Amino acid sequence: MKVKDVRFLKSVFSAASFPELPYPEFAFMGRSNVGKSSLINMLTGKKDLVKTGSRPGVTKSVNFFIMNGGISLVDLPGFGYAKLPASVRSGFLPLIQSYIHNRDNLRLVFLLIDIRRLPGDFELEMITLLAERNVPVAVVATKCDKFTRGGRLASARAIADALSVDVDSIFFSSAKTNDGRKEMLGLIDEYGGRKAAE
DSSP states (O other), rough: OOOOOEEEEEEESSGGGGGOSSSOEEEEETTTTTTHHHHHHHHHTTTTSSOOOOSSOOOEEEEEEEEEEEEEEEOOOOOOOTTHHHHHHHHHHHHHHHHHHHHEEEEEEEEEEEEEEEOOOOHHHHHHHHHHHOOEEEEEEEEEEGGGGHHHHHHHHHHHHHTTTOGGOOEEOTTTBEEEEHHHHHHIIIIHHHHHHO
8 A cells, every 4th residue: 555645633532522534444552652653654654743752651632644535544542651640541541442432434453562561451451342342453563673583573472472362463563664564554455445545
């Protein structure tokens, strides 16, 4: 898939404000500081599309973007950064859960995991919730430029074991080297992106 254009649509802080869109939707979720914003910028080829910050937990809203005139991309709040106020953190999970429950056009979720970290309760809960809604999940190991090929594979095996998935189903990604871009755009294509954007 070739990215022809992409634009920011809106940021929302409550489920009541989610836009009604006719497009197939693809969401990105993960813990704070996992590199969601950088990955979306890399994926779309737009360096400053999504704001990235030096402090983890910058994304506190659900951010909607339109790609190729007929594909919805959604940046969900990062979860679990301890230095954010408890009142802010406590609002993230219900907002993410509401998003998953209320988006009938949600085709695929990219679940991002820092390759240097093992997934925990948040990732397992999200996979379970998405399975209940019959929403496919693509597990993406981010920041892969931090490791050699051998190190990547070892970390991917540990992540796969923690999630009880096949190691071959994990995608490697790096916003610095563009690793994984072709594969993720291919998944968007596969799950309805190409037809919608035609």
